[in-house]
Amino acid sequence: MVSSSLNHTHHQDMWYVLTGIPGLDDVHIWIAIPICSMYIVAIIGNIFLIFLIMTERNLHEPMYLFLSMLALADILLSTATVPKMLAIFWFHSMNISFGSCVSQMFFIHFIFVAESAILLAMAFDRYVAICHPLRYTTILTSSVTGKIGIAAVVRSFLICFPFIFLVYRLTYCGKNIISHSYCEHMGIARLACDNIKVNIVYGLTVALLSTGLDIVFIITSYAMILCAVFQIPSWSARSKALNTCGSHICVILLFYAPAFFSFFAHRFGAKTIPHHIHILVANLYVVVPPMLNPIIYGVKTKQIQDRVVLFFSPISTCC
Numbered sequence: 001m002v003s004s005s006l007n008h009t010h011h012q013d014m015w016y017v018l019t020g021i022p023g024l025d026d027v028h029i030w031i032a033i034p035i036c037s038m039y040i041v042a043i044i045g046n047i048f049l050i051f052l053i054m055t056e057r058n059l060h061e062p063m064y065l066f067l068s069m070l071a072l073a074d075i076l077l078s079t080a081t082v083p084k085m086l087a088i089f090w091f092h093s094m095n096i097s098f099g100s101c102v103s104q105m106f107f108i109h110f111i112f113v114a115e116s117a118i119l120l121a122m123a124f125d126r127y128v129a130i131c132h133p134l135r136y137t138t139i140l141t142s143s144v145t146g147k148i149g150i151a152a153v154v155r156s157f158l159i160c161f162p163f164i165f166l167v168y169r170l171t172y173c174g175k176n177i178i179s180h181s182y183c184e185h186m187g188i189a190r191l192a193c194d195n196i197k198v199n200i201v202y203g204l205t206v207a208l209l210s211t212g213l214d215i216v217f218i219i220t221s222y223a224m225i226l227c228a229v230f231q232i233p234s235w236s237a238r239s240k241a242l243n244t245c246g247s248h249i250c251v252i253l254l255f256y257a258p259a260f261f262s263f264f265a266h267r268f269g270a271k272t273i274p275h276h277i278h279i280l281v282a283n284l285y286v287v288v289p290p291m292l293n294p295i296i297y298g299v300k301t302k303q304i305q306d307r308v309v310l311f312f313s314p315i316s317t318c319c
Contacts, residue, residue, distance in 0.1 A: 014097070014098035014172060014176065015095050015096065015097055015098070015176065016095070016096050016097075016098065016101050016176050016177075016178050016183070016188075016191075017094045017095060017096075017176055017177050017178065018084070018088055018094050018096055018178050018180060018181060018182065018183070019088075019094065019177060019178065019179050019180070020085075020088045020089060020094070020181050020279075021181065021276050021279045021280055021283065022179045022275055022276055022279065023274075023275065023276040024276050024280070028088070028089040028090075029089060029090060031089060031280075031283075032085075032086050032089035032090050035082065035085065035086065035089075035283065035284075035287055036082075036086055038287040038288060038291045039078055039082045039086075039287050039291075041291045042074060042075070042078050042287060042290035042291040042294075043075060043078070043079070045291065045293075045294035045295065046071040046072070046074050046075045046290060046293070046294050047071075047075065048294070049067070049068065049071045049294040049297070049298075049304075050068045050071050050072060052304065052307055052308070052311065053065070053067065053068040054068065056307050058303065058307070059303065059304070059307060060142075062125050062140040062142075062144075062145045063122070063125050063126075063129070064303075064304075065142075065145050065149075066118055066121050066122045066125060066145070066148075066149075067122070067297060069118050069121075069149050069152070070115065070118050070119070070122070070251070070293065071293065071294060073111050073114055073115045073118060074115075074289065074290035074293055075290070076107070076111050077108070077111040077112070077115070077286055077290060078286050078287055078290045080104060080107045080108055080111065080182075080286075081104070081108065081181070081182045081286045082286060082287060084096070084104070084181075084182060085181045085182060085283060085286075088181055089181075096183070101178075101183040101188060102164055102167055102168070102183070102188065104182055104183045105163060105167070105183040105184060105185055105187075105188060106160055106161070106163060106164055108182065108183070108184065108286075109160045109163055109184075109185060109206075110156050110157060110160040111156075112211070112259065113155070113156040113159050113160060113206075113210050113211065114152050114153055114155075114156040115255060116210065116211045116214045116255070116256075117151070117152035117155060117156065117210075117214060118149075118152055119214065119218065119248075119251070119252055119255060120214045120217055120218055121148045121149075121152065122248055123217070123218040123221040123222065123248065123252075124217075124221060125140060126221070126222075126225060126244065126245050126248060127221040127222075127224060127225055128140055129244070130225050130228055130229065130241050130244070130245075131224060131225065131228045155210070159206055159210050160206075162202065163185050163202075166185070166189070166198065166199050166202060167185065167188045167189060167192075167199070170189065170192035170194045170196065170199075171192060171193055171194045172191060172192050172193065173193040175191040175193075176191065177191075178191070179275060179279070180279055180282070181279065181282070181283050182282075182286075185199065185203055186199065186200070186203060211256075211259075215256060218252060222245070222249070225241075225245060228241075229241045229242055243300070246300050247296050247297050247299075247300035247301055250296050250300070251289070251293050251296060251297075254288070254289040254292060254293070254296075255289055258281050258282075258284065258285040258288075258289075259285060261281055262278065262281055262282045262285060
């Protein structure tokens with residue numbers, strides 16, 4: 001723990017204290033139980049989804065390959081946050097070194113931006129499948145799908161890597177309490193005794209020009225999809241086309257709604273939104289979407305349902 005009597009502190013000597021959910025300290029142990037349960041379900045569900053897609057040849061299509069990328073990102077996001085969160089709630093292990101905190105910050109933002117790009121790729125996949133069905137296999141080849149995945153990772157790295165420099169350039173002079181369960185960019189920056197205007201501007205710019213633009217392109221894709229769908233004369237064909245998009249829309253809402261609530265609450269809602277509500281939503285964000293995504297796709301996607309039934313049918317036959 002860092003002494004407040006020091007004017008400046010070297011980064012390698014700094015330790016932070018993550019408080020968990022301020023104001024709900026007495027119920028931390030009970031909050032941790034559902035979070036741990038959801039984390040286990042998320043890990044098992046997403047690993048099984050990846051295994052199913054990788055082993056079943058009929059699921060080696062762009063839609064399912066993007067889904068496997070999303071599942072991997074969900075595993076990484078929850079694993080980067082939940083173990084430390086549970087250590088705080090159950091074992092009061094609140095200390096974290098500056099280097100570990102910055103690493104966690106980078107991976108959280110990196111995975112978030114990558115997931116946003118994957119959701120955009122999935123929206124593009126649905127646009128091509130519905131608006132240009134005859135050209136689907138020529139536009140979204142396996143090579144193009146792989147390049148889109150690599151581009152999502154590279155873009156995310158280039159956007160988020162500057163966060164490390166932005167927090168390392170700051171001077172810190174004693175404040176070491178982070179009122180959160182994990183490390184975020186602005187949570188670290190606000191502990192500095194320097195001017196953090198650059199950090200604020202860059203954070204807002206990243207939000208608007210990466211995830212903000214992703215949302216604009218996703219909405220544009222679905223607007224064109226709807227125009228194409230309502231030009232189909234057959235009601236059954238319309239219903240089938242819309243049904244293929246239903247699971248993706250649910251996942252998009254699950255991903256962006258709590259993320260942007262947390263983002264704007266952190267910057268503009270400090271006086272109107274109770275701090276413990278903001279932190280609780282941020283905690284649930286890293287486990288609820290990863291847990292629900294494989295369930296949503298399992299329920300809404302017939303091909304995955306059929307593969308799950310086929311996968312477990314030998315077990316039921318043997319029993």
